Amino acid sequence: MESRQKNRYEIRLAGMGGQGLILAGIILAEAATIFDGKNAVQSQSYGPESRGGASRAEVIISPEDVEIDYPKVTTPDMLLVMSREAMERYGHELKPDGIIIIDSTYVHKPEKATGKIISIPVTELTKEKFGKTIVANIVALGIIVEITGIVSKDSLEKAVIKRVPRGTEELNKSALELGYFLAREKMNTIN
Amino acid sequence: MKKEYKLLQGNEACVEGALMAGVSFFGGYPITPSTEIAESLASRLPLTGGKFIQMEDEIGSIAAVLGASLTGAKAMTATSGPGFSLMQELIGFACITEIPCVIVNVQRLGPSTGGPTSPAQGDMLQARWGTHGDHNLIALCPTSIEETFYHTIKCFNLAEEYMVPVILLMDEVIGHMRERIKIPDQKELMIINRQQPSMPPEEYLPYRADERGVAVLANFGKGYRYHVTGLIHDETGFPTNDPKETSKLIRRINYKIENAKDKLLDFQKDNTEDAELIIFAYGSTARSALRSAHEAREQGMKVGTFIPKTIWPFPEKAIFELAEKVKTIMVCEMNLGQLVYEVERAVKGKARVELLSKASGELITPKDIMKKVVEVYN
Amino acid sequence: MAIKEKSGIKKYLRLNKFPHIWCGGCGNGIVLRGILQGIDDLGLEQNKIVMISGIGCSSRMPGYVDFNTLHTAHGRAIAFATGVKLAKPDLHVIIITGDGDCAAIGGNHLIHAARRNIDLTVVILNNSIYGMTSGQYSPLTPYGSFATTAPYGNIEQSFDLCELVSSAGATYIARSTTYHAMQIPKLIAAGIENSGFSFIEIILHCHTYYGRKNKIGGPVEMMEWQKSHAVPISKKGSNIDMTGKFYIGELKKTRSPEYCKTYDELISATQRRKES
Known part of the structure; x- marks a missing residue:
């Protein structure tokens, strides 16, 4: 049981349609499988529309490359919430030592949350830095990887470059850097 | 490379x-x-x-x-x-x-x-x-x-x-x-391509089946001008009302699959040797079953899994053989019970058949299965 | 007047499949003769002809002709034909259908094949009734006519299939009758030659069901009716009272891109792009 659990790191990315969370999930899974030599499964659930509505992506990573049987998240080790609805729905579903990253642009009072709470206004700071929110998902990925180290930064960057539109590589790399920076800054204040 | x-x-x-x-x-x-x-x-x-x-x-x-x-x-x-x-x-x-x-x-x-x-x-x-x-x-x-x-x-x-x-x-x-x-x-990879007739067109009968009971249909446009119809037909391909020909056709299109069953069947058995309970699951549900079976083993329960990959024809012989050895076969499916009827038919009363069904639009979870396993194990 | 015998068409018949299942005096045989004559006039290679039908009296026709023949399910002939033609564009694909098969259960496939302007030749044998199932009304049964399912007279309106396929995008449309048998081969040949969706409606008599139910008489009387109600399209514009009448001849001849050819161009373009 113990060994199986250790080999199964469950990540849930929850928010609204249009925030690019499914793409973020795919990038994370590709960083793990294609570039890091780990095993991973990615899945998602859509809201009724492809934009707006609730959106949820899940990634299960097996760091030691064992087979992943059940492909869905049961209780996440890491939860990213980027909307109030997602906070209410998923905020309390977390492992006791789990990490929850909250985009405080949308969620101000994480009262229901359990686990280690890291609250950063991801979307707001993305807008501040780049003048647009489109790469907020990539910034969030940077934060997740800086904090959890679940994939290497090198693999993450390769996976991002593979998936983003041509011509936006530098923007997305900067977005990752912003994510790393925000996470480090936050961790320093916590510690 | x-x-x-x-x-x-x-x-x-x-x-x-x-x-x-x-x-x-x-x-x-x-x-x-x-x-x-x-x-x-x-x-x-x-x-x-x-x-x-x-x-x-x-x-x-x-x-x-x-x-x-x-x-x-x-x-x-x-x-x-x-x-x-x-x-x-x-x-x-x-x-x-x-x-x-x-x-x-x-x-x-x-x-x-x-x-x-x-x-x-x-x-x-x-x-x-x-x-x-x-x-x-x-x-x-x-x-x-x-x-x-x-x-x-x-x-x-x-x-x-x-x-x-x-x-x-x-x-x-x-x-x-x-x-x-x-x-x-x-x-x-092994890639199989369609058989084509080898005889001259005047000797060709499209529905004169080969030794396996399978028709050899020439590709349209290749010089074999034959007739294809959804009506009951004889080996020439043309409609017939003859009861003997009717029965021959119906039996052949059914038995060509039935007779090839041993070749067609594909299933995965895990930890069935000493099992008291077998979880029967397929498709995405099989993934949950594998997880639960491991958890059950860790808790000391002798649980195995049977995952059919070929659904039709159905692997009834393999299931009957398992039924003779185990107490319970637990069928897990994302419906109100469909293949459970086939399992019951295959088991022929040799084991208890239990059903875990879920029709909520969600995947059956390992937790769902464990709960049922604990319930029916003894 | 007897149709001039040409030995040419006999080779297209599966003579061992005769006698056919149609009633004595049925118009289907006249249309069959016309279709084969049209094919023979073009001198097409027999192996390259595919004849496809659905369900109904006329849909039994492919069984009697020595081509690649496919007798499908009710209403679906055009959809099967779409697959045959797109997969092997060098085949000549002819569809034999009836008013029930084509206008009712198969109506949607008709519209969309016409819209794609795929190179198929659809010959609809319109006898105003479901003959094979013994006389129920079809979408082309005239208002007020009697049928086994319209015992008090048909209260539905019929419609003009030629106009339907015209607005859907067919590029060759013609109409004739069994009375005007001499005209049929020419229309069939022109339809096959058109690179695009061709639609040829043949008005024919079903004396067994339509004629009897509506007390019109036998084949002779019904063909007399065809003669008196058909107006050559060349007379369009003259002041003929068209009430209850219909035009025959080539109703539409136009050009637009054919589906399979366009698809082949798409294949070449995508492959070129891939190489460069």
């Missing part, structure tokens, strides 16, 4: 498998959660010289597929519940005329429009019995992205080998989730 992993959706893996098997025609109609198959083939087929057409509905789709197949094309369609229902009449047409084709059904919650993005396994019996009259066909059910790739190739191979429609029963979870896969070189 060293093969690298790719991260693919089940629907994408199905497309890769189809292309590897040599698909050259796709006729379909958009429907969630199968649409990515059509979208991807619309883009990929022209690159290989193949043809894609979005038909006006699913009846037209399967009709176009069968028409294309008669010219020798490896032809397929992909759909989900509502579209699969519409295709039923022509699936029977394909059975009686022995036109090979592959039909992918990415199952969603039904009946009717049901839950377009919700997984279900509600079409298991429809796949076998959905069209009218005595007929037989083959259906496979993958549990992973890699299996979806290989099963799709196998579907084409079996369709061409047995001149029969072959159904790939996926579900929304398998269709949409992503896993890693190494795509092999085509030369590493």
Whole structure:
């Protein structure tokens, strides 16, 4: 049981349609499988529309490359919430030592949350830095990887470059850097 | 060259498998959660010289597929519940005329429009019995992205080998989730192509079956001018009312599959040797079953799993053999109980059969299964 | 006047399949003769002809001709044909259908094949009734006519299929009758030669059901009716009272991109792009 659990790191990315969370999930899974030599499964659930509505992506990573049987998240080790609805729905579903990253642009009072709470206004700071929110998902990925180290930064960057539109590589790399920076800054204040 | 992993959706893996098997025609109609198959083939087929057409509905789709197949094309369609229902009449047409084709059904919650993005396994019996009259066909059910790739190739191979429609029963979870896969070189794979007649056209009888009971249909346009009809026909292919010929045809199209059963069956047994309880599960549900079986073992319960990969024909002999050794067979399915009837039939009272059903539009979880295992173990 | 015998068409018949199942005096045989004559006039290679039908009296025709023949399910002939043609564009694909098969259960396939302008030749044998199932009304049964399912007279309106396929995008449309048998081969040949969707409606008599139910009489009387109600399209514009009458001849000849050719161009373009 113990060994199986250790080999199964469950990540849930929850928010609204249009925030690019499914793409973020795919990038994370590709960083793990294609570039890091780990095993991973990615899945998602859509809201009724492809934009707006609730959106949820899940990634299960097996760091030691064992087979992943059940492909869905049961209780996440890491939860990213980027909307109030997602906070209410998923905020309390977390492992006791789990990490929850909250985009405080949308969620101000994480009262229901359990686990280690890291609250950063991801979307707001993305807008501040780049003048647009489109790469907020990539910034969030940077934060997740800086904090959890679940994939290497090198693999993450390769996976991002593979998936983003041509011509936006530098923007997305900067977005990752912003994510790393925000996470480090936050961790320093916590510690 | 060293093969690298790719991260693919089940629907994408199905497309890769189809292309590897040599698909050259796709006729379909958009429907969630199968649409990515059509979208991807619309883009990929022209690159290989193949043809894609979005038909006006699913009846037209399967009709176009069968028409294309008669010219020798490896032809397929992909759909989900509502579209699969519409295709039923022509699936029977394909059975009686022995036109090979592959039909992918990415199952969603039904009946009717049901839950377009919700997984279900509600079409298991429809796949076998959905069209009218005595007929037989083959259906496979993958549990992973890699299996979806290989099963799709196998579907084409079996369709061409047995001149029969072959159904790939996926579900929304398998269709949409992503896993890693190494795509092999085509030369590493066995690809079966359709038999063609060797005799001169004047001696050719399209429905004079070979020793396996399988018709040898010449590709249209190749000089063998014969007749294909959905009516009862004799070996010439023309309609007949003769009761003897009628019975001969109906039996042959059924028994050609039945007689090949040993070759067709594919299933996975894990930890069944000392098991007291066997979890029977298929498709995405099998993934939950594997997890639960491990957990049960860790808790000291002797639990094994039986995962059928070929659903039709059904592996009744293998299940009967298990039933003689175990106390309980627990069937887990994302419906209110479909293959459980087949399991009960196969078990012949030799073991207790329990059902864990879920029809909420959600995948059965390992927790659901564990709860039931604890309940029925003793 | 007897149709001039040409030995040419006999080779297209599966003579061992005769006698056919049609009633004595049925118009289907006249249309069959016309179709084969049209094919023979073009000198097409027999192996390259595919004849496809659905369900109904006329749909039994492919069984009697020595081509690649496909007798499909009710209403679906055009959809099957779409698959055959797109997969192997060098085949000549001819569809034999009836008013029930084509206008009712198969209506949607008709519309969309016409819209695609795919190179198919659809010959509809319109006898205003479901003959094979013994006399129910079809979408082309005239208002007020009697049928087994319209025992008090048909209360539905019929419609003009030629106009339907015209607005849908067919590029060759013609109409004739069994009375005007001499005209049929020319229309069939022109339809096959058209690179695109061709639609040829033949008005024919079903004396067994339509004629009897509506007390019109036998084949002779019904063909007399065809003669008196058909107006050559060349007379369009003259002040003929068209009430209850219909035009015959070539109703539409136009050009637009053919589906299979366009698809082949798409294949070449995508492959070129891939190479470069």
